[in-house]
Amino acid sequence: MNEEKFKELDDAYIAYNNDDIDTAIELYESAANSGSVLAIIQLIYIYSNYRNGNNRFDFWKNKIIKLAEYNNIAKFGLANFYFEGVFGQIDNKAGMNSLLRAADSGNADAQYQLADLYCSGLHDAPVSIEYASYWLRRAYKNRHPGAYYEISCYYENSGQNSKSEYLLKKSADLGFGQAQDILGDGRY
Numbered sequence: 001m002n003e004e005k006f007k008e009l010d011d012a013y014i015a016y017n018n019d020d021i022d023t024a025i026e027l028y029e030s031a032a033n034s035g036s037v038l039a040i041i042q043l044i045y046i047y048s049n050y051r052n053g054n055n056r057f058d059f060w061k062n063k064i065i066k067l068a069e070y071n072n073i074a075k076f077g078l079a080n081f082y083f084e085g086v087f088g089q090i091d092n093k094a095g096m097n098s099l100l101r102a103a104d105s106g107n108a109d110a111q112y113q114l115a116d117l118y119c120s121g122l123h124d125a126p127v128s129i130e131y132a133s134y135w136l137r138r139a140y141k142n143r144h145p146g147a148y149y150e151i152s153c154y155y156e157n158s159g160q161n162s163k164s165e166y167l168l169k170k171s172a173d174l175g176f177g178q179a180q181d182i183l184g185d186g187r188y
Helices: 003-017 021-033 037-049 056-067 072-084 092-104 108-120 129-141 145-157 161-173 177-184
Strands: none
Touching: 003 021, 003 037, 021 037, 021 056, 037 056, 037 072, 056 072, 072 092, 072 108, 092 108, 108 129, 108 145, 129 145, 145 161, 145 177, 161 177
């Protein structure tokens, strides 16, 4: 995606957060029509909250379902739509299927979320330390900042402070807020 499209997404995000929904929709629609999957995801969220009989919700819903056949970001977004009931009802089974497809295809966010689900049991996921560890390692290998953070906690708890600090710094450098907070409080 080019720099102009990133600016368009940023402007849409700002407009939305300033309750200028019409401008946000206009900017997200423009980015979505240029191929931005992230814009499509945002449009679905907006239209699910502000539908008022607008058929654009169904248009973008169908678009994301088609894109999820081959696009990892779409698969990940679709999983969360199912988990959150954005399409009218919660469907944990469809959410897990879509999340697993995204994770298997290399989406680090999906891998990290699966590790969390298998650890917590949320969304009807079976609690499994084995699966949680597997997906956390996959997210780590794909440089997910949350995975760096979680593994740094493991090293800290096992007394391996130099490894913990190294991973904590990597996590913070990638923008993970919890790691930034720990480094900012002077503990390291």
